[in-house]
Amino acid sequence: MKNTLRRSLTWWRNTGLGRRGSIAPEVTGGVTDLTGFFRSDSSSFWTESASRTAFSIPTPPIRRQRPKIAMIGDLNLPQCRKYRVEQLAEVFAAADADYVFSHYEDLPRCMDILQDATHLLLYRLRSHPHVTRHLYEAHRLKLPILYDIDDPLFSVPAYATYGNMDVLPPELKAHFIDEAPHYAEVMNMADVVSVSTPVLRDHASEFTSRPVFLRRNFADRSTLEAQPRPDGPHGEGFRLCFASGSQGHEVDFAVIEKDVTEFLARKPDRKLVILGHFDTRRLPAEIRNQVETHAFTDYAGYLAHLSGCDAAIMPLADDLFNRCKSGVRVIDAASVGVPSLVGTVSDMQALVQDGRNGRVIDSAGDWGAALEDLASDRPLVREMGREARSGLETRWSARVEEPVIDPEMIRWIAA
Numbered sequence: 001m002k003n004t005l006r007r008s009l010t011w012w013r014n015t016g017l018g019r020r021g022s023i024a025p026e027v028t029g030g031v032t033d034l035t036g037f038f039r040s041d042s043s044s045f046w047t048e049s050a051s052r053t054a055f056s057i058p059t060p061p062i063r064r065q066r067p068k069i070a071m072i073g074d075l076n077l078p079q080c081r082k083y084r085v086e087q088l089a090e091v092f093a094a095a096d097a098d099y100v101f102s103h104y105e106d107l108p109r110c111m112d113i114l115q116d117a118t119h120l121l122l123y124r125l126r127s128h129p130h131v132t133r134h135l136y137e138a139h140r141l142k143l144p145i146l147y148d149i150d151d152p153l154f155s156v157p158a159y160a161t162y163g164n165m166d167v168l169p170p171e172l173k174a175h176f177i178d179e180a181p182h183y184a185e186v187m188n189m190a191d192v193v194s195v196s197t198p199v200l201r202d203h204a205s206e207f208t209s210r211p212v213f214l215r216r217n218f219a220d221r222s223t224l225e226a227q228p229r230p231d232g233p234h235g236e237g238f239r240l241c242f243a244s245g246s247q248g249h250e251v252d253f254a255v256i257e258k259d260v261t262e263f264l265a266r267k268p269d270r271k272l273v274i275l276g277h278f279d280t281r282r283l284p285a286e287i288r289n290q291v292e293t294h295a296f297t298d299y300a301g302y303l304a305h306l307s308g309c310d311a312a313i314m315p316l317a318d319d320l321f322n323r324c325k326s327g328v329r330v331i332d333a334a335s336v337g338v339p340s341l342v343g344t345v346s347d348m349q350a351l352v353q354d355g356r357n358g359r360v361i362d363s364a365g366d367w368g369a370a371l372e373d374l375a376s377d378r379p380l381v382r383e384m385g386r387e388a389r390s391g392l393e394t395r396w397s398a399r400v401e402e403p404v405i406d407p408e409m410i411r412w413i414a415a
Helices: 002-016 046-050 076-085 089-092 107-115 129-140 156-160 163-167 170-187 199-205 257-265 285-290 297-307 327-336 347-351 366-375 380-393 409-415
Strands: 068-071 098-103 117-125 145-149 190-195 213-215 240-243 270-277 291-294 309-316 340-341 359-360
Touching: 046 129, 046 366, 068 076, 068 107, 076 089, 076 297, 089 098, 089 190, 098 107, 107 129, 117 129, 117 213, 129 257, 145 170, 156 285, 156 291, 156 347, 163 240, 163 297, 170 240, 170 409, 190 199, 190 409, 199 213, 240 257, 240 327, 257 270, 270 285, 291 347, 291 380, 309 366, 327 347, 327 380, 340 366, 359 380
Parallel strands: 068 098, 068 117, 117 145, 145 190, 190 213, 240 270, 240 309, 270 291, 309 340, 340 359
Antiparallel strands: none
16 A cells, blocks of 8 residues: 555656656556555545545546557457457557556456556446446546447347357346346446447447447457468368357357258268367267367467368358357458358358358358359369458458448547
8 A cells, every 4th residue: 555655646746747647657666566446445545545636637648648548358258358359459559559458357457557548448348346446447537438349248139039049058048138238338338339340330329329430350460370271171072160169059050051961961071170169969960970070279279170171161040149240250261261151141241252252142042052162163262262361461450441440430549
């Protein structure tokens, strides 16, 4: 507490002298213990600073310094952390802004990164006492607040009609429905909102009056470091990949199960490669000896398995939740030169030019015929893979413009 008070007094003197109003360690000295910020007794930082009339910040930080965004979010999901948290560093660097992030339960770090920030960005957070404190501190520091989310976690209608929930325990669906208002509550405490797809943007606008910006996922440097296999997939047979990063995607696979079953049955050296979560007992018995499975693993391991396939299939059952989904699996496949076959549900189709770097198959389309076309023309498959990879580098890498990000979001941060 003594250290905290010393830093507070340093910050107070600096502010009085017209210097930058920051209590960050580089301005006021090192700090190893910030627990005093969070106590509610009379010796807490907030209480001490208030008693010394140092509680309020005279002017918003954005008027005195270049933008610095402090992201506080739920960082527990590896794919979400990659696509919605870590890769933002590249976008903000291109926008000439600084960027730091923290898991919302790391209270000392959260408090520390807020002190010299100009904006607070909350990611995928529901109402929680810790979140309330972060919001309170952000308001004390006069920070504009952006809320980011990449699934309709705030939406009861989305979960109530989400087909993937049908193969999961009913109490799990009830849990997500009960949670939805808590996400909407925090979303509506922000000044603006950002989401990952156009459909999610439109749906979020039904739950908030705040401006909603589009910020798509993209191929960051770590994704682009992956390379297609120089020798292509293994052997002579055709290897078809279906990746599942969460539970319930058996429902999506069922959309094209008949087409895939017939495709595999025509040649014994054709394989269905399933990556991640999947209950193979739901597959037809006649194709199980042509199915290769790999457990959910880290990103490098996932890409290694993916690169050994000829094409990736990404069907989605048509419901509101799936329509809000992004194209991350298309990005992953393209990074290792694998073309994707996608439907018209979700934002995946935005990354695929039909017949050039993959296939877009609508509800009346024939997945079986599309698979046969590719299996009979390996040079075309390789060319589609090269085009998919090239498209990531030229159109879907970090940038401060469409299609990756609404330029209005960058202007809002700089304003």
